[in-house]
Amino acid sequence: xxxxxxxxxxxxxxxxxxxxxxxxxxxxxxxxxxxxxxxxxxxxxxxxxxxxxxxxxxxxxxxxxxxxxxxxxxxxxxxxxxxxxxxxxxxxxxxxxxxxxxxxxxxxxxxxxxxxxxxxxxxxxxxxxxxxxxxxxxxxxxxxxxxxxxxxxxxxxxxxxxxxxxxxxxxxxxxxxxxxxxxxxxxxxxxxxxxxxxxxxxxxxxxxxxxxxxxxxxxxxxxxxxxxxxxxxxxxxxxxxxxxxxxxxxxxxxxxxxxxxxxxxxxxxxxxxxxxxxxxxxxxxxxxxxxxxxxxxxxxxxxxxxxxxxxxxxxxxxxxxxxxxxxxxxxxxxxxxxx
Amino acid sequence: xxxxxxxxxxxxxxxxxxxxxxxxxxxxxxxxxxxxxxxxxxxxxxxxxxxxxxxxxxxxxxxxxxxxxxxxxxxxxxxxxxxxxxxxxxxxxxxxxxxxxxxxxxxxxxxxxxxxxxxxxxxxxxxxxxxxxxxxxxxxxxxxxxxxxxxxxxxxxxxxxxxxxxxxxxxxxxxxxxxxxxxxxxxxxxxxxxxxxxxxxxxxxxxxxxxxxxxxxxxxxxxxxxxxxxxxxxxxxxxxxxxxxxxxxxxxxxxxxxxxxxxxxxxxxxxxxxxxxxxxxxxxxxxxxxxxxxxxxxxxxxxxxxxxxxxxxxxxxxxxxxxxxxxxxxxxxxxxxxxxxxxxx
Numbered sequence: 001x002x003x004x005x006x007x008x009x010x011x012x013x014x015x016x017x018x019x020x021x022x023x024x025x026x027x028x029x030x031x032x033x034x035x036x037x038x039x040x041x042x043x044x045x046x047x048x049x050x051x052x053x054x055x056x057x058x059x060x061x062x063x064x065x066x067x068x069x070x071x072x073x074x075x076x077x078x079x080x081x082x083x084x085x086x087x088x089x090x091x092x093x094x095x096x097x098x099x100x101x102x103x104x105x106x107x108x109x110x111x112x113x114x115x116x117x118x119x120x121x122x123x124x125x126x127x128x129x130x131x132x133x134x135x136x137x138x139x140x141x142x143x144x145x146x147x148x149x150x151x152x153x154x155x156x157x158x159x160x161x162x163x164x165x166x167x168x169x170x171x172x173x174x175x176x177x178x179x180x181x182x183x184x185x186x187x188x189x190x191x192x193x194x195x196x197x198x199x200x201x202x203x204x205x206x207x208x209x210x211x212x213x214x215x216x217x218x219x220x221x222x223x224x225x226x227x228x229x230x231x232x233x234x235x236x237x238x239x240x241x242x243x244x245x246x247x248x249x250x251x252x253x254x255x256x257x258x259x260x261x262x263x264x265x266x267x268x269x270x271x272x273x274x275x276x277x278x279x280x281x282x283x284x285x286x287x288x289x290x291x292x293x294x295x296x297x298x299x300x301x302x303x304x305x306x307x308x309x310x311x312x313x314x315x316x317x318x319x320x321x322x323x324x325x326x327x328x329x330x331x332x333x334x335x336x337x338x339x
Numbered sequence: 340x341x342x343x344x345x346x347x348x349x350x351x352x353x354x355x356x357x358x359x360x361x362x363x364x365x366x367x368x369x370x371x372x373x374x375x376x377x378x379x380x381x382x383x384x385x386x387x388x389x390x391x392x393x394x395x396x397x398x399x400x401x402x403x404x405x406x407x408x409x410x411x412x413x414x415x416x417x418x419x420x421x422x423x424x425x426x427x428x429x430x431x432x433x434x435x436x437x438x439x440x441x442x443x444x445x446x447x448x449x450x451x452x453x454x455x456x457x458x459x460x461x462x463x464x465x466x467x468x469x470x471x472x473x474x475x476x477x478x479x480x481x482x483x484x485x486x487x488x489x490x491x492x493x494x495x496x497x498x499x500x501x502x503x504x505x506x507x508x509x510x511x512x513x514x515x516x517x518x519x520x521x522x523x524x525x526x527x528x529x530x531x532x533x534x535x536x537x538x539x540x541x542x543x544x545x546x547x548x549x550x551x552x553x554x555x556x557x558x559x560x561x562x563x564x565x566x567x568x569x570x571x572x573x574x575x576x577x578x579x580x581x582x583x584x585x586x587x588x589x590x591x592x593x594x595x596x597x598x599x600x601x602x603x604x605x606x607x608x609x610x611x612x613x614x615x616x617x618x619x620x621x622x623x624x625x626x627x628x629x630x631x632x633x634x635x636x637x638x639x640x641x642x643x644x645x646x647x648x649x650x651x652x653x654x655x656x657x658x659x660x661x662x663x664x665x666x667x668x669x670x671x672x673x674x675x676x677x678x679x680x681x682x683x684x
Contacts, residue, residue: 088469138654139662141607143418143469144597145653151594151646158639268477281470313484320478324460324471331465 034333038278038290042297049304056307063184067254069299070188071097071247073292076270077196078243080291081203081236086216086283087135087142089271090237092127093244095153097263099123100248102157105166105174105258113173120245127153128241132234157260168256178253188250192292195243200288202239212236216283272319273298275326282334298322366604366611369655370619373602373648377623377630385630393510395629400518402628403621404576405592406599407518407525408569410617412562413600414529416542416609417461417468419563422570422596423589424479425453429574430584431483434492439499443575450571453479454564462559483586493583500582514576521569526614528565538562542609594642598649599624606656624648 049056075093082090100120107116127149134145168174180187203209211232215222223229247266252258277294279286298319305315362368381388388395405422412419429446436442453475460471494500506512528535540548541558549555573592578584601607602623603616624645631641653659 088467089473134650134654137663138659140653140656140659141418141469143420143473144601144607145650147594147597148646148649148653151642152650155639155642155646159637159643268473271473275470281467311485311489313481313486313489316481316484317478318481320474320476320481324466324474324478327466327470327474328460328464335465 030329030333030336034280034330035278037329038276038293038297041276042293042300045297045300045304049300053304053307056303059184061303061307063181063186065299065303066184066189067186068302069295070186070192071251071254072266072269072273072299073192073295074195074247074250075244075266076273076291076295077192077199077288078240078247079270080199080274080279080286080288081212081239082142083271083274083279083281084203084216084283084286085212085233085236086219087233087236088281089143089146089267089274090131090240091143091146091267092131092149092153093240093247093267093270094263094265095150095157096124096127096241096244097248097251097266098258098260099127099153099157100245101252101258101262102161102166102260104249104252105168105256106161108172108174109166109168117249120248121242124241124245125238127244128238129234131241132237133230135237136230136233154260161260163260165257165259168252170256172256174253175256178250178256188254191246191250192295195246196288196292199239199243203288208232208235213284216285218284268323269298269302269319272323272326275323275330280330281327282330366606366613367616367619368604369652370603370616370623373652374619374623374626377627381626381630385634387633388626388630391629391633393506395626396510396515397512398629399622399625400515401573401577402592402595402599402625403618404514404518404521404573405570405589405596406603406617406621407521407614408566408573409596409600410603410605410612410614411525411529411538411565411569412468413605413607414538414542414609414612415559415562416545416607417559417562418472418607419457419566420469420472420593421453421457421475421479422566423593424476424483425450425567425570426574426577426589426592427584427586428453428479428483428486429571430578430588431487431492431586433575433578434494434584435486437495439494439496446575446578447568447571450567450569450574451564452567453571454567455560457567458560458563461563462556480586487584487586489586491583491585494578497582500579503576503579514580517572517576521572522614522618525565525569529614534558534561539610542606542611544610594645594649595624595628596621598645598652601649602652606658607653608658 055061075097079090079093082088100123103120103123104116107119131142131146131149134140134149135142177187182190203212211222211227211229212235214225215229215232219229222232244263248258248262251262273294274286274291275281275294276297277286277290277292279290279294301318301322302315305318405426409419409422429449432449433439433442433446436445457468457472457475460466460474461468464471503513507516529538530536537548537553537558540551540553541555545555574584574588577588599620600612600617601620603612603618603620605612605616627644627648628641631644
């Protein structure tokens with residue numbers, strides 16, 4: 001096993017994928033559901049919403065769904081890198097979004113927007129590097145590391161902002177950006193699409209993306225292949241942090257305000273979108289475009305629940321079950337294909 | 340002459356060696372170090388903590404009881420992120436039932452069922468426990484919100500709650516007694532009972548444990564049910580003391596209990612750790628929190644302290660430090676000579 005090179009490892013995993021064709025019916029169904037289920041489920045959900053839910057297909061509602069999907073999607077496409085590298089997730093996006101939103105609004109009120117963006121970028125890089133060094137070089141558990149950086153970050157933010165709400169100037173460029181749209185499509189959704197395309201290229205067409213994926217498949221093989229795995233992990237966390245920063249900008253622009261609990265719940269919904277999209281929490285498999293589809297699924301589902309007057313509690317239950325269900329299908333498909 | 344010298348040397352070495360092996364076997368080193376630092380710091384800056392030991396004990400019990408249950412799961416190399424939500428949900432369940440005893444039983448049963456469900460997804464379906472319990476963390480909080488109509492539920496029988504919060508002997512409140520009981524029970528379970536000792540084997544090398552005939556799946560079920568039950572117990576105690584059940588309760592407990600268990604030297608990949616270590620971790624965090632509160636430090640700063648300690652604890656595990664040394668060494672050696680761990684298999 002040790003002698004296998006990186007390319008051989010990846011080739012092996014492709015052979016495994018191909019040999020799935022000779023499996024019993026149940027196994028084939030499960031692997032198919034784990035790989036492609038999202039296309040069918042999203043289609044069914046959208047058709048269901050259009051037919052049965054009053055007011056779903058209206059232009060105002062679609063614009064609203066896109067508005068809410070944009071920050072979620074931007075976080076999720078970034079976090080896909082951490083998930084594919086086999087490090088479960090980055091819980092600290094909660095703190096990252098809030099930090100970036102507050103810095104963006106507060107600093108741009110005081111100075112100007114470029115300086116605010118630069119300051120937020122410094123904060124995002126700091127998050128990414130701290131998480132990445134702890135996980136990549138110290139080999140610490142990503143869940144616990146990002147849990148602790150969440151609390152450190154939120155603590156710092158609450159201390160410095162005093163927990164107060166920051167308002168942007170009512171007619172400033174931030175507010176204009178947040179409320180502008182082309183047809184029903186808000187600018188923030190366009191930012192999401194651009195981010196998704198850029199990150200998909202980064203994941204599939206660059207050396208860095210290749211290393212992130214191969215690290216998720218086999219950490220040892222990647223290291224023995226001669227690459228600095230610690231740097232790869234730092235890179236994955238930095239990508240996530242920069243995406244969360246942009247999500248913070250978009251959120252701040254949408255409401256023209258920023259407060260220290262802006263990001264609450266985003267880590268969880270982003271993970272739901274990533275996993276439902278078919279990116280494996282076991283690492284190595286997945287894509288940014290799949291995450292985009294997952295974001296559509298989660299946003300439409302949330303919108304249906306809201307339009308039907310179902311409360312916050314039930315939404316949490318639904319998302320929790322969704323994550324467990326999607327991961328179960330993935331896990332069972334892995335089990336039967338290994339038999 | 341030379342012989343005696345050698346003999347003396349050997350004897351000396353064996354004594355040092357024995358001390359060294361005993362020390363190496365213990366995992367509480369970092370916990371003891373942190374506790375010492377905190378105690379010295381507190382003695383200098385905020386000696387009030389020692390006079391107000393009643394408060395400190397209560398705080399230690401609050402953090403510690405959840406951390407103790409968590410330790411049982413961590414010993415097997417799994418993680419239970421849902422403890423905080425279990426605490427909140429069982430409190431809500433208890434407050435919703437008018438009769439207090441039925442309520443307590445229902446709350447404890449809730450904890451067991453949650454543990455059962457978590458263990459099912461981890462052991463039978465084969466999901467990573469971080470993800471499975473993250474899912475239940477949010478799903479359970481959602482259920483707590485649904486059941487309570489998103490508002491705190493007050494206890495029907497307030498007198499029982501108030502009576503429960505009263506100290507029995509000196510500064511000892513029932514919460515502290517429960518904490519000590521849970522500590523003794525779990526300590527005896529993992530050190531004296533066979534199935535408890537097998538937790539270490541399951542965490543150390545799951546395949547080897549399975550080959551040795553240990554029913555691995557059943558142990559995982561036991562572990563998650565312990566952690567679910569203990570966090571439900573913490574929820575019951577919280578609800579009794581405050582006479583209300585808050586569906587958002589426990590969000591601070593999550594961080595503190597993980598920090599306590601990890602500082603205590605429980606290795607996250609399983610197989611190494613001790614209940615005593617968790618106790619030391621909980622003690623140091625509890626004393627630190629009380630000291631910070633007494634010196635008027637704001638809550639955000641306390642969060643930074645505890646988050647920082649958790650980050651420090653999770654990165655300074657001996658195995659992690661070895662990993663860092665390894666990568667530093669390989670950086671110096673360069674890319675040309677990657678280290679090949681072992682040659683077989």
